[in-house]
Amino acid sequence: xxxxxxxxxxxxxxxxxxxxxxxxxxxxxxxxxxxxxxxxxxxxxxxxxxxxxxxxxxxxxxxxxxxxxxxxxxxxxxxxxxxxxxxxxxxxxxxxxxxxxxxxxxxxxxxxxxxxxxxxxxxxxxxxxxxxxxxxxxxxxxxxxxxxxxxxxxxxxxx
Numbered sequence: 001x002x003x004x005x006x007x008x009x010x011x012x013x014x015x016x017x018x019x020x021x022x023x024x025x026x027x028x029x030x031x032x033x034x035x036x037x038x039x040x041x042x043x044x045x046x047x048x049x050x051x052x053x054x055x056x057x058x059x060x061x062x063x064x065x066x067x068x069x070x071x072x073x074x075x076x077x078x079x080x081x082x083x084x085x086x087x088x089x090x091x092x093x094x095x096x097x098x099x100x101x102x103x104x105x106x107x108x109x110x111x112x113x114x115x116x117x118x119x120x121x122x123x124x125x126x127x128x129x130x131x132x133x134x135x136x137x138x139x140x141x142x143x144x145x146x147x148x149x150x151x152x153x154x155x156x157x158x159x
Contacts, residue, residue: 020101080135
């Protein structure tokens, strides 16, 4: 297990992820909701926040929901990799993941459309790859490092 000082990088990445999540939730989603509500009222239409099909609101909701649903796998893999494999690489992979997550909102665009699936794949697939790399690295680190540590403690030299 790494010393606590070496876990500062993953800690910063975790805080950055939550800051991004709250920016999406309270910044992007809330701002869009009230802007659309005002626009609909100005046009004399009813704004149905939850059952309406406004493409702009749907796009923002997708960004928030997707970021939330990926939070668990990302944070679990980040910390498992930091503890069992490498805090430094965990930090770099986590920071890359956060950049990709921020790009998701930009690439998705302001309105839901049929072409988004292809564009979003440029962010989604690398994000999944980072999570799987960290999970596999954590498992490998958990099962190989203790063995290497025990060999070192016994004084046995490997050829």
